[in-house]
Amino acid sequence: MSGSTDHPSKDSGAPRDxxxxxxxxxxxVAALNDFMRSQVEGFEPEIRDMAAYCLDTTGKRLRPALVxxxxxxxxxxxxxxxxxxAGVIEMVHLATLVHDDIMxxxxxxxxxxxxxxxxxxxxAVLLGDxxxxxxxxxxxxxxxxxxxxxxxxxxxxxxxxxIMQTLHRREFSLxxxxxxxxxxxxxxxxxxxxxxxxxxxxxxxxEFVEAAARFGRHLGIGYQIYDDLLDFLxxxxxxxxxxxxxxxxxxxxxxxxxLLERLALKEREALIAxxxxxxxxxxxxxxxxxHELGVGPxxxxxxxxxLAAAEQALAPHAVLSPVPLLLQLGDLLKAQVKxxxxxxxxxxxA
Amino acid sequence: MSGSTDHPSKDSGAPRDxxxxxxxxxxxVAALNDFMRSQVEGFEPEIRDMAAYCLDTTGKRLRPALVxxxxxxxxxxxxxxxxxxAGVIEMVHLATLVHDDIMxxxxxxxxxxxxxxxxxxxxAVLLGDxxxxxxxxxxxxxxxxxxxxxxxxxxxxxxxxxIMQTLHRREFSLxxxxxxxxxxxxxxxxxxxxxxxxxxxxxxxxEFVEAAARFGRHLGIGYQIYDDLLDFLxxxxxxxxxxxxxxxxxxxxxxxxxLLERLALKEREALIAxxxxxxxxxxxxxxxxxHELGVGPxxxxxxxxxLAAAEQALAPHAVLSPVPLLLQLGDLLKAQVKxxxxxxxxxxxA
Numbered sequence: 001m002s003g004s005t006d007h008p009s010k011d012s013g014a015p016r017d018x019x020x021x022x023x024x025x026x027x028x029v030a031a032l033n034d035f036m037r038s039q040v041e042g043f044e045p046e047i048r049d050m051a052a053y054c055l056d057t058t059g060k061r062l063r064p065a066l067v068x069x070x071x072x073x074x075x076x077x078x079x080x081x082x083x084x085x086a087g088v089i090e091m092v093h094l095a096t097l098v099h100d101d102i103m104x105x106x107x108x109x110x111x112x113x114x115x116x117x118x119x120x121x122x123x124a125v126l127l128g129d130x131x132x133x134x135x136x137x138x139x140x141x142x143x144x145x146x147x148x149x150x151x152x153x154x155x156x157x158x159x160x161x162x163i164m165q166t167l168h169r170r171e172f173s174l175x176x177x178x179x180x181x182x183x184x185x186x187x188x189x190x191x192x193x194x195x196x197x198x199x200x201x202x203x204x205x206x207e208f209v210e211a212a213a214r215f216g217r218h219l220g221i222g223y224q225i226y227d228d229l230l231d232f233l234x235x236x237x238x239x240x241x242x243x244x245x246x247x248x249x250x251x252x253x254x255x256x257x258x259l260l261e262r263l264a265l266k267e268r269e270a271l272i273a274x275x276x277x278x279x280x281x282x283x284x285x286x287x288x289x290x291h292e293l294g295v296g297p298x299x300x301x302x303x304x305x306x307l308a309a310a311e312q313a314l315a316p317h318a319v320l321s322p323v324p325l326l327l328q329l330g331d332l333l334k335a336q337v338k339x340x341x342x343x344x345x346x347x348x349x350a
Numbered sequence: 351m352s353g354s355t356d357h358p359s360k361d362s363g364a365p366r367d368x369x370x371x372x373x374x375x376x377x378x379v380a381a382l383n384d385f386m387r388s389q390v391e392g393f394e395p396e397i398r399d400m401a402a403y404c405l406d407t408t409g410k411r412l413r414p415a416l417v418x419x420x421x422x423x424x425x426x427x428x429x430x431x432x433x434x435x436a437g438v439i440e441m442v443h444l445a446t447l448v449h450d451d452i453m454x455x456x457x458x459x460x461x462x463x464x465x466x467x468x469x470x471x472x473x474a475v476l477l478g479d480x481x482x483x484x485x486x487x488x489x490x491x492x493x494x495x496x497x498x499x500x501x502x503x504x505x506x507x508x509x510x511x512x513i514m515q516t517l518h519r520r521e522f523s524l525x526x527x528x529x530x531x532x533x534x535x536x537x538x539x540x541x542x543x544x545x546x547x548x549x550x551x552x553x554x555x556x557e558f559v560e561a562a563a564r565f566g567r568h569l570g571i572g573y574q575i576y577d578d579l580l581d582f583l584x585x586x587x588x589x590x591x592x593x594x595x596x597x598x599x600x601x602x603x604x605x606x607x608x609l610l611e612r613l614a615l616k617e618r619e620a621l622i623a624x625x626x627x628x629x630x631x632x633x634x635x636x637x638x639x640x641h642e643l644g645v646g647p648x649x650x651x652x653x654x655x656x657l658a659a660a661e662q663a664l665a666p667h668a669v670l671s672p673v674p675l676l677l678q679l680g681d682l683l684k685a686q687v688k689x690x691x692x693x694x695x696x697x698x699x700a
Contacts (some may be wrong), residue, residue, distance in 0.1 A: 034360040044510035044535065099479065102474040119517070125475055126513040129449065132479065133506035136486045140498035148490035148498045156483035163476045167469070173460035341497065 011070045021328045027076050028068045029061055034081045042134055049050035050119060052129050054094050058110050063089045063194040069325040070198030070212045085147060088139045089194050092155050098124055103166060104245045136214065147197065154193040161185025170250035172272045179254060183224040191220030208320060211313045215326055218310035222303045226337050228253035229299050233340055247275055247283045255295055259286055262293045285318055296341055303337050358417045371678045378418045379411055381433045389437065400469060400477050404444050407462050413439045413544040419679060420548030420562045422672040431551045435497060437490045439544050442505050445481035448474055453516060454595045463487055497547065504543040511535025521598035522622045523631050532573040541570030557699060558670060561663045565676055568660035576687050578603035579649050582637055583690055597625055597633045605645055611637055612643045646691055653687050
């Protein structure tokens with residue numbers, strides 16, 4: 001998914017019809033964009049420009065897409081409830097990005113300055129807070145408390161995952177169980193609740209709602225692992241964000257964990273020391289060794305496992321109209337993961 | 351109010367019966383403390399210790415007191431709705447403190463390490479987020495969306511005020527209008543909504559609810575100005591927090607603004623430069639000049655004006671049982687402000 005809707009890749013070997021899936025929700029996304037713009041008015045006049053800066057992004061609107069597809073009501077049908085729910089989820093997501101970029105020290109996101117860079121990290125902490133609060137305020141406009149309840153719980157879980165990740169920084173004893181728990185919370189949770197809310201607001205039965213939520217969760221896990229791999233193997237220009245930040249900030253992700261597993265003791269210790277101390281060249285060295293030791297293909301297999309679990313969750317509901325659309329989203333991620341593998345992985349040493 | 355319920359002052363000349371008012375809500379505050387402790391279970395197991403650290407404070411529970419007094423239902427009557435609303439408001443407040451302490455670089459709050467100091471500022475950003483989210487999650491347990499709506503809006507307004515304050519740091523052109531707007535949002539807003547929710551949940555008519563909210567707002571403004579004065583004139587040991595942080599962080603507050611107004615051009619410019627550059631001695635110098643130029647008494651008059659406006663809001667509702675209790679809270683602040691004035695203000699130069 002990534003930047004591909006904005007920048008169709010010419011050389012990746014990925015299918016060229018990525019945008020076809022997103023075209024299906026063109027009217028819904030247009031309504032969402034209008035909604036997001038209108039929400040700027042909900043902020044205090046003094047901070048509207050800052051809120052607008054955060055809300056007006058060229059982002060992929062991936063979580064909104066999950067809301068719209070899970071609650072699919074037919075071609076071109078724009079449901080106000082789905083648009084509002086998508087807006088709530090996207091605003092929570094944008095708030096987490098504002099805070100993430102503070103900790104990562106990231107300067108660029110979606111090809112422009114992060115809020116932390118533009119306004120300073122103190123203001124960015126508070127701006128993220130204001131976005132969270134406004135998201136919940138919009139959630140409170142539904143007739144019942146259900147959306148508030150789900151979104152606030154998801155937000156707490158996302159933050160908990162982020163806290164764990166932060167506390168485990170530069171800690172190379174992080175277990176696989178910890179890693180899975182962290183990405184389940186910090187990423188998969190919001191994918192899960194997007195699918196839950198979309199299907200629920202379109203009045204699907206609880207069995208499908210639960211199945212859609214499970215689909216979202218597995219897709220989210222797969223997506224996060226893809227994103228972690230991208231941080232090593234992606235190209236900054238195409239992704240529109242600062243890459244290599246995981247190693248730079250000492251964030252232990254699956255690619256590095258698997259690489260460390262595959263290294264002999266001495267080399268493992270040397271790499272750990274290099275990453276811990278932020279030695280220049282640590283990133284290039286790990287990329288090179290990942291390539292040589294086949295870490296990329298191993299990660300791809302893991303992602304494919306998650307995508308298979310996602311598909312399986314929907315299998316009993318194949319007749320429902322959201323299902324083929326959700327499955328296409330899974331296929332899209334699968335194709336992107338493949339595309340990442342296509343060119344030679346990592347720079348060759350001189 | 352301040353630390354006085356925990357540390358009755360021996361030498362301040364203030365009335366000795368401060369705690370009498372708070373004793374009236376002993377059962378409600380006990381229920382609130384139980385409720386807050388029980389809420390720790392609502393967090394992910396991995397972050398419960400951190401949540402407990404933030405929630406288990408010796409804080410004054412001032413905003414909860416406003417909820418309980420505004421919704422007073424009789425001696426010893428503990429309403430579950432009021433306890434829950436008080437818990438929501440207090441949790442939002444504690445979340446803002448966690449984030450405030452990051453920007454202020456404060457190490458001590460309520461006589462122990464701040465969360466930023468204990469867990470690092472990155473984790474503290476996320477922990478504050480998790481507290482916000484959980485507060486809204488509790489708010490969503492009310493039968494209607496009203497509490498969510500009010501609390502999320504208040505939270506956004508509090509954050510907006512904090513953003514403005516942050517952006518105006520070390521900016522000595524801050525106007526009085528800006529200052530009032532900032533404290534109205536960052537402090538008075540939560541006082542206002544505490545009174546609104548307390549009276550509303552006890553099913554008072556809309557006229558009293560609005561009056562209680564106005565009372566809370568003016569009390570909050572008075573309280574913030576008192577707190578700003580305390581940062582100059584207080585004693586660290588008694589307040590249990592790092593003082594002098596406003597000058598240290600370049601936060602322009604009313605005492606400094608009034609002092610600057612009263613200084614001749616040359617001295618004003620010198621003080622501005624000293625504060626801007628963080629010159630050691632800038633705090634001591636401003637305290638000394640505040641004393642000489644009568645800034646303290648001027649501030650006290652302004653606080654008394656706010657407290658008079660607070661009282662006035664309740665005047666048409668004198669027969670209602672919450673009113674005498676709320677008025678006593680106003681008197682309590684008045685007495686504390688006086689107590690701050692009693693000893694010689696600021697250190698004398700050698």
